[in-house]
Amino acid sequence: MRQSHLFGRTLRDAPAEAQTPGHQLLLRAAVARPLASGLYTWLPLGFRVARKVEQIIREEEDRVGAQELRLPVITPAEYWKETGRWDALEPVTFRTRDHGGHEYMVAYTHEELVMHHARTEIQSYRQLPAVVYHFQEKGRDEARPRAGLLRVREFVMKDAYSIDKDMEGLERSYWLQYEAYARSFERMGLKAISVESDTGNMGGDVAHEFQVLTDVGEDRVVMCTACDHRANMEKARRRIDVAPAGAAAVPAPSEVPTPGIKTIPDLAAFLHAPAADLLKSLLFRLPSGERVLVLLPGDRDLGEPKLRKLLGVPNLAYAGDADFVALGAVAGSMGPVGLGSARVVVDASVEAGKPYVTGANKPDTHLRDVVLGRDYDGERADVHDVREGDVCPRCGGRLAIERGIEVGNIFKFGPYYADKMNATYLAEDGTRKPLMFGSYGIGIGRAVQTIIETNHDSRGIVWPMSVAPFEVHVVALPGKDAAVRGAAEAVVAEIEAAGVEVLYDDRDESAGVKFADADLLGIPFRVTVSTRGLKAGTIEVKARSRDDVENVPRAGAVARVVDLVTHERARYRLPAAPLGASTPIGTPA
């Protein structure tokens, strides 16, 4: 490919809106361009990377026996209504109608559609398991698209779906996908770790995310510093070592005047008490009108995703003045004792039998010696955020928190979708049983940008060989010298004849511009054919990841380059490890 005719120009400076190093390089190196907020076009260089990422995933999906198909982007409302997701997903999806008034969703994912096909195509246990996947556009009406391809409003996802006859089969399919994911990320040069995660609006119970740790990630990953326990913030738990309830009797609650004190820090200072001895009271109002009082120790923060999941709502709304009036509550002095009728959620961190200071539901007044189970009651639930230094629920070690980018997720639904969609098959025993379901997603664009976020230096991208847009960058210096061009084009032809992908910088630009662009584009090897080199009979070869250059005699230059490429390619190959015995034979490699 001649660089002079490459569609997409490099930018000397990153546009002001670029939020992360990867976002800046994505734009500067002509990987992608926005058409609107969160809507991107892959330019030719970037699309070559995206296709390689796709092909790696395709090979690993095929390897575990998955079959590629393709579902449409425009999906009829009727299927989404069967599971209730037509309404649930409204805030985050794009909708359309045809001119006859029928409603459609730009697909958010494709569970409902795959399950519909499964219930019509699969009649008997003899057809199971079946695993299908596709690469297809998804629409997400993100309120805040972020950092280039990290959070967008349209993106291609590889989504796979496993259909099994029982939980044992699902278990096997789930871990085969886990294996395919681990291999895919490794092959594309991503250091992904798996963490337990919440299922969110997907339904079901068991899920893992694959996270790549980097400071630009917007997810928080909780990791044990002693064992391999890992979870995302929504799912993270800690071990709560509750002291046995004190034998000494706690006096009855008594009022304390607290003039002007409305926050936990102020109260702690005023009473000279640790925040852990105070009770934090939060009041929410659900869309149904129900009011929910949440109680946490004063030193813990609410884990919003946990509470949302417990309450079954997509968003949390704090209660308003009218709610306070109706319950007889006072902002800044709220507490569980003497409050009007509300659902009460007591965080698992609140110790039974321990006296806490709470609001008294009177202005400028709190209550001492308020005891759970004696003075008030409520449902117990883990609704607090885990934090650095908490105790690992598995091994008792200390937890750390890191930032990460979620590059993939896998969900084990069990019969969740089958039950809602009446999707059954004829089992060996003659009964009809639900199709056990799992789904497995990787966003291609996010994966590509995460590769950039974790493979660059101050001068540009440093592509892993397996996904680089080209493998070798041949630079002619100067580009307008006929002898140099002739020699460079011969080198290009010879390298390409060996099956290596070459970008050829034939432009009439200075060495400075050309080398800066080569560093920015990040192709693994740069081969410079120059007037000076031709005089000396040598060609300069440089790895993007190293600072030193090598001057190779012209006669051996192409062999040297091909050898370097071959070695670098091999770094991203994985051995063909055995799979379980049920893998279909004849799966295309």
Add this chain to the structure above:
Amino acid sequence: MRQSHLFGRTLRDAPAEAQTPGHQLLLRAAVARPLASGLYTWLPLGFRVARKVEQIIREEEDRVGAQELRLPVITPAEYWKETGRWDALEPVTFRTRDHGGHEYMVAYTHEELVMHHARTEIQSYRQLPAVVYHFQEKGRDEARPRAGLLRVREFVMKDAYSIDKDMEGLERSYWLQYEAYARSFERMGLKAISVESDTGNMGGDVAHEFQVLTDVGEDRVVMCTACDHRANMEKARRRIDVAPAGAAAVPAPSEVPTPGIKTIPDLAAFLHAPAADLLKSLLFRLPSGERVLVLLPGDRDLGEPKLRKLLGVPNLAYAGDADFVALGAVAGSMGPVGLGSARVVVDASVEAGKPYVTGANKPDTHLRDVVLGRDYDGERADVHDVREGDVCPRCGGRLAIERGIEVGNIFKFGPYYADKMNATYLAEDGTRKPLMFGSYGIGIGRAVQTIIETNHDSRGIVWPMSVAPFEVHVVALPGKDAAVRGAAEAVVAEIEAAGVEVLYDDRDESAGVKFADADLLGIPFRVTVSTRGLKAGTIEVKARSRDDVENVPRAGAVARVVDLVTHERARYRLPAAPLGASTPIGTPA
């Protein structure tokens, strides 16, 4: 691939809604399944075909120097508004809004978006020509989806776009695409012919369609029986040999009583005159309120697409009672003489100087001896349908009309989009000039179904080797016999080791069911491993396109099959003919 686990079941009978043989086979052979009217899922077998069709097109686009990229499906309104297509395409597109109220179109095509990128990426003549393409979903809100994948509401199109500095460059890009199309269709087993076509709602002037002739096509193609002139019905012209105006003076118009006569056939019978001597008057009302009278000889039919293009409207609406009253016209006796104010279009077939019978704008009355240029006037335009037996405009031969399916189209826009979108580049002479534009489309699904429409017999599909979902179908008979299975699996492994794609029918079904399915699926070669064959030491090999079978000794069977496959593959290869000298080197093959 084991057939027992293949996702997608074959159907013994075609669903009642299947309209054409290809539509029936598409459903029966598990190529695709509808999710709603005009919205289809590719099942795994069909998707393998679609991917091969894509790959053939990709190779031919790369061969002519085009660069693959990918634009989004959800496209912002602002770009479409620059060319006026936001409004023009409303009736045939899907629209959506985000939760902030911004409007988007599910892309109908991508001209505006590509032109936007071109005007920001391309700064100088040195970057031209640039040709880009992508495979991406299009949305079309078709009122009447038809015949499976022939007319749908969402489909993947390969759309290519050429950007040149002048008309000479565009001319070259256009014919390179023409060549890529001809090669692509030939390689996928389609006998496509090119015909001149109208540009419709795409803008610009010059366009060709690639048509595959078949009775199930909904397009009509006009073809000369003597030369290679071909055009679609919208664009077709005929040579009109007008006799010189008669020397004899034509008498002034005179009224004829025509009681109860309201149609051309009735009038011709009543007057014992040929229809060609009568004048057909049609009255339309435009959205602007303007009224248009169209006059044609009584023996010619209106060419609606020609009139739509002349009037610049997407649809034609006949005038109503109020219009007749306003113009003083009488339904069934309308004519140009004495009519109120209207735009008058006189078809090119109407002969100047010749006396015609027309309506008299009085009930039950017509006028004789009405002469164009003497008794009335109007703008001349070719707005009639060409028909079988008309005279070829190029050679004077006779025209025939055939049915066809449009499998591709190419458009030469010139500066049409650049002018509307202010897309210019810095030319060699220092001035800014418009980017010359062309676009080039192939619908993947329609191509696949057209292959089926033209490659099947009464038992099923007969795939061309180049696009067959698998190359060899190995059938084990009976499927539950351990010795047979063992032998069949060895054959599968050996054939696959030679790089041949195999579907392996391991199901526990009768020979009748398995052979019927093999014929239905249409994989080029069937290899049967049976109890009887094993006893005789032979394996049965049969080509889908032939009735005879061949019993090959086991030892040579795999070599024989691989040999047959290799020969059949070669039929769809094309020589690497030379291109113009400006083709970028290094284009991936």
